Amino acid sequence: MNEKKILSIKTIVAIGIGAAVFLVLGRFAAIPTGVPNTEIQTAYAFLALMAVLYGPVAGAAIGFIGHTLKDVTAYGMPWFSWIIASAVVGLIMGLAWKKLHVSEGVFGKKEMITFNIYQIIANLIAWGLVAPTLDIVIYAEPLDKLYLQGSVAGISNIITVGVLGTALLYAYAKTRTKKGSLDKE
């Protein structure tokens, strides 16, 4: 994707549609793990794909808007600390955008490792640092509880994005391989 402007029309639309998909996945496609209050949030695997395809601005915005809409439509109120954490995840994963060329069909071992390094850092910062810190500042809840919540969310998201996100990117890259060289049959 060689976009000239930071906010091209395509990026804006990608943010809008991305946020809508994030919400729908968050509400309908979360798989309970059996451990109470922890779910496999497929929405974050999708967020990873969008961030890698459209860059950090789109990643952050999809995380922010998607999560806010999900919160307000489901709980009637936004949970800002976690919303900002989602934006941070999208932002940091989006930084891998320049390094990866998934839309040209390149996603081999090396790229998978790069992607996973980014996503692990992103999740660690977001759920290990950003979310609990904001929770303390805003709600002054006990530290232990927040860090435990944060690490459960962080670890489950690292696994989700690591497994599902990598799989999605791989599958997406595969569909892009032969393009450009295809002649009319």
Place this chain on the structure above:
Amino acid sequence: MSQTMLGYIKQDSPIHYLTGATKLICLLLFSFASMLTYDTRLLAIILIFSIVMFKVSKIQFKDVAFVVYFILVFLLLNNIAIFLFSPYEGVKIYGMRTDLFKLVGPYTVTVEQLFYQFNITLKYLSIIPMALLFMVATHPSEFAASLNRIGVSYKGAYAVAIALRYIPDVQRDYHDIAFAQQARGIDMSKKEKLSKRIKNITAILLPLIFSSLDRIETISCAMELRAFGNNKKRTWYSARPFKKGDYIAIGVATAFLVVAFLMMIKNGGRFYNPFL
């Protein structure tokens, strides 16, 4: 559909007459105020004020009941978790300990802890009526225009409008795809093992992603063809001008935030300590 979504409910009320921008600003100001303060008295006033506003809006409680029950359950669980993790957080904060009765092991219920948890609950609760009100009393059309008015770039604001516009379409896509895959025997229900369900869900995710990427393509074209992004600014069909009521509402909300600040200075911190 088993899960319902919160959406705009049409009513004839002073709250509905306020512009979307005003409601958004007020919600933000109130959120800041209630996030900032732990002063029980102020939180209680905010809660009462929000409930009154809710009444004024003529929105029926039953329309939002499902969300409220959900939140109450969440708050209960949250309270239990806090107690389990840190039974003496209140003691730490208020610097006193008044035991009520002993539970098991290291857990003793104290007045301070109860008061602390009461405050947390109040804090969460105080903003809920306002947030709900914002959701059900703001027409989605007005939302993007409002964001733009409070300083968000119109392109960013429009991204939100697109999200709101296409949620139903994406939701329909999702259900259609899930239907097609399940009709092929790909099981998503709890009957399958977890690892298998994760694998199976990609059978829904990938088609959804591809159809969404196609959608992005079509919408981008349509917007290009109708000159979106051509100018530095844009006008909004559904924007409404500010009236007296809007200024009053913002004034009141600002006052609450100022009071929250003042109370913080007076209390010498975010907590109000009645035990002193």
Place this chain on the structure above:
Amino acid sequence: MKKPVIEFKDFNFQYNAQAKPTLKHINLTIYEGEKVLIVGPSGSGKSTLSNCINGLVPFYYEGEITGSLLINGKETKNSSIFELSNEVGTVLQDPDGQFIGLTVAEDIAFKLENDCVPQEEMKERVRKASKLVEIDNQLESAPHSLSGGQKQRVNLAGVMIGDVNILLFDEPLASLDPATGKTAIELIDELQKKTGKTIIIIEHRLEDVLHQEVDRIIVMDEGTIISDTSTEELLGQSLLKDTGIREPLYITALKYAGCRVISEMKPQRIHTLQVESCKDQLVTWYADQSKELIEEKAEVILEFDKVSFGYNPQKEILKDISFKVYKGEMLSIVGKNGAGKSTLSKLVCGFFKPTKGRILFEGKDMIEDTIKERAQKIGMVMQNPNQMISQNMIFDEVALGLRVRGIGEEEVTKRVNETLKVCGLYPFRNWPISALSFGQKKRVTIAAILVLRPEMLILDEPTAGQDFKHYTEIMEFLKGLNQQGMTIIMITHDMHLMLEYTDRAIVVSEGQKVADDLTTYILTDEETINKAYLKKTSLYELALKVGIDEPRAFVKCFIDYDRRMRL
């Protein structure tokens, strides 16, 4: 002297991602106030041509242009999409993708908002534009409460509001049912007469567009213009048939009967057609065709027994529906969008349970069967293959349903290969699906269902958006399956498909069954046609015109003959 508004001069275009040019040596001039129809099979370059006119090529889809294209005397290469958007208004194929606003009024105003028009003026202009397309009583409605036809009207108002002189319609009929399509064509015609704008329509459903007169028809094939002439002229030639575009059915019938179609006959529409000179030939041809035997009814495979369904008891989506499907039958279920057709298939597959009545499969009530169990007996194929495909390779996609059932890899390979052979996909088994055409993808999705060895198939709009060639390909494939004994139900509003491939149709309207009869009867019955948003077939009218006693039998006779001729 007429003023040229669009001038292609030795124009060529090649997309950056393609190995060969898509448009070759285009020379075409369109004059102010003309109404031009561009037809061609898929891949002929007609969509690219339209994208050149509105500026998507080369500003959105990049590529190399040689030669010249002037719009209102200005070279487009040196222009921009924004500038062109003030000259050309485009109504895209997908009415949902183009409906960007949250309400009708906002969407119509979209262009004005972007041009920073003040709100007062905007409201006035929206009011006028919405009145023009008769959607002014729906201004506050959200898109999901509108029908496809209404959305298209909004799209149209949204481009008209910019005061453009050229209106470009990219396959305006693709997502509409026949009756709504007819109204859309009438609306376009009326607008042109009222406003005098230049109109360009790109479509492959020729007969439907010709419901109203057009000035010229341009035929494209392989990236070049192969014909540019009047309707009368074109219909007399065999060019359409040769390029794989479907002629109006009555024209085909005349040709089968050996009549020469000449412009003096005014062949552009069935109503204007003067058939006197051909009368005898047609009657003789009809008499020569032997009547087909009425097929024996086999055993019942699926039965709806007084089935009702609703999410809540007050609002029933389906009311007291009863019908039978016979083994080995090919049947269509028709009705306008929202009539309850898709609910019907969801009931069969077990996503919903009937609130009243029973659904029987081979005489057994299915109430206790799970979705997965039913999937073993009844295969469901969605309209859009992209909504079903989740694997990269054809083999894996077809194997998916078996693998999730835990069947051993050896057996999987055997069954997948078998199915791929049946579907003519075996040579491609190791291809990535992304390299396939839409029609081939559709075939993959059918194969993915067939591999489960169901006894019955339900297909939702199997040929939507396909040109004649692909349509024939898909349908002949299904017919072949049917001849091998597969029971097939198709949910559709394509009248050709109903007529040509199914003997019987069930019509659903407002949640009720309103007809269950031979397709030739249904498509000639005024009342049913209106209820199901269909259109009377022109063959019927042709038969009436030449005074054939049994016009329905004539329709049937034509269809059978035509299918034999096409194979």
